[in-house]
Amino acid sequence: MATTNDLKNGLVLNIDRQLWAVVEFQHVKPGKGPAFVRTKLKHVLTGKVVDKTFNAGVKVETATVDRREMTYLYRDGEQFVFMDLESYEQIPVDEGTVGDAAKYLLENANAMVASHEGSPLFVELSASVELIIRHTDPGLQGDRSTGGTKPATLETGAEIQVPLFVSTGEKVKVDTRDGRYLGRVNS
DSSP: OEEGGGOOTTOEEEETTEEEEEEEEEEEOOSSSOOEEEEEEEETTTOOEEEEEEETTOEEOBOOOEEEEEEEEEEETTEEEEEETTTOOEEEEEHHHHGGGGGGOOTTOEEEEEEETTEEEEEEOOSEEEEEEEEEOOOOGGGTTTTOEEEEEETTSOEEEEETTOOTTOEEEEETTTOOEEEEOOO
């Protein structure tokens, strides 16, 4: 248990047996009436964002979220198998829990797996990853200066937009949060 004075970004609260992460919070002391805390909460599993107001000093139940760095080993049907780097225990994680991170996940890549009471909640990758372009159409000679983009398929199967000068077989840096091309990687 914590009070509203202990709220901070990233703290996970247990409200009505559901887990909510604090995205933003603001302590408000109006001229009249009692102080309160205005928060923006994100549901840990669904990603839904809601605004919630708490009276100042009220106790809120916090949830213990265990974040561990793990290595992605392989995919088994609709399960992704991760290995804990400390205990070498293999943990299956459902496809829905992995979410969009699956688009940028390569075997033997490290990821942060967050769990609550032993059940995985979500998988976080680093902000960017380096992947090889499996296929993209060649850019036309005159198009190089226009700054246009074309679709490209990565080695993981995900599709992103890349500049016209990028070709098949090149290694590129990709933002894992929104799938944006960040640049070529010199090997």
